[in-house]
Amino acid sequence: MQRSLGVHRVLEPVGVLPQAAQRLDADPAVGPDEMRIAVRRLNLDAASYRQLSEAHGGDGEAVRAAVLGIVGSRGKMHNPVTGSGGMLIGVVDEVGPDSPLGLEPGQRVATLVSLTLTPLRITDGLARWDGRSEQVPATGTAVLFARSIAAVLPDDLPEEVALAVLDVCGAPAATERVVHRSGHRPSVAVLGAAGKSGCLSLAAARDARAGRLVGVVRDEREATALRAARLADEVVVADATDPLAVAAAVGEPVDVTVVCVDVPGAEHGAVLATADGGTVVFFSMATSFSAAALGAEGMAADVTMLVGNGYTPGHAALAMDLYRRSPGVRSLIDPRVRA
Secondary structure (H helix, E strand, O other): OOOOOOHHHEEEOOOOOHHHOOEEOOOOOOOOOOEEEEEEEEEEOHHHHHHHHHHOOOOHHHHHHHHHHHHHHHOOOOOOOOOOOEEEEEEEEEEOOOOOOOOOOOOEEEEOOOHHHOOEEEOOOOOOOOOOOOEEEEEEEEEEOOOOOEEEOOOOOOHHHHHHHHHOOHHHHHHHHHHHHOOOOOOEEEEOOOOHHHHHHHHHHHHOOOOOEEEEEOOHHHHHHHHHHOOOOEEEEOOOOOHHHHHHHHOOOEEEEEEOOOOOOOHHHHHHOEEEEEEEEEOOOOOOHHHHHHHHHHOOOOOEEEEOOOOOOOHHHHHHHHHHHOHHHHHHHHHHHHO
């Protein structure tokens, strides 16, 4: 089992799993149950990219140097501040004889496991990236383990679109599951509703026959776009880091709150917006789970809080299907990809 989880790639500290490691062995030579990908593009998760950009004052060259430094020193893209990474797309280059992933050389794939646990080498210095977007054209190699997950890219969509959707495919799948389990037509609020994971989560909640749908966004520009997308019954503007503003904007507390914002500090507002007995699902990598737990305790809030696991069976297919079927989802995601 250790090998299938990639423990043999951990250089320090010895004995932990790859995600918790400080440094991985990114040697492109594959073992019998591994697979190598020729990297074409990285997608930094939103919280990580925002932190890097803000830390370097929006200086693209400095952001690029920071990413190269992280990958070079750690053997993976694992932001030491946010603890998050992202995902990548590329072409299957070599498959070990014992790999159980069912993939073949030449297939275009997206990794559905985090870059925080994926051995990664960059060989082009990220020369084609200006440091000003989450999507990073790149050349290099990545290694997947026997317990990793990857999806073959669809032929009907541009790679950039597929990468953007698959990067957040865990959110709509888990939202659908929580809505189904919450009883008859639960009310749902999504914080960060105009973003990739937010709009897909709204679409998934509607598909799962949720009742009242509230989209919480940060400004009037996003509110206008979300209203035009017609994914929510109510669109409200509030600073997700202001708990009282979020609660006032949502109004009557909802049964399910889904947090998709890319900034820290949204925990208490999400709890306040959720009715007693309800559920909060945290998908943001900027979430402080101690703040969420202690805040709920301090507010005497009887809510169930879930960590947004990026894996749910069938999550990639569900997200791609929502994108194809929903003009509203496309209207929000496509401009972000073009930008």
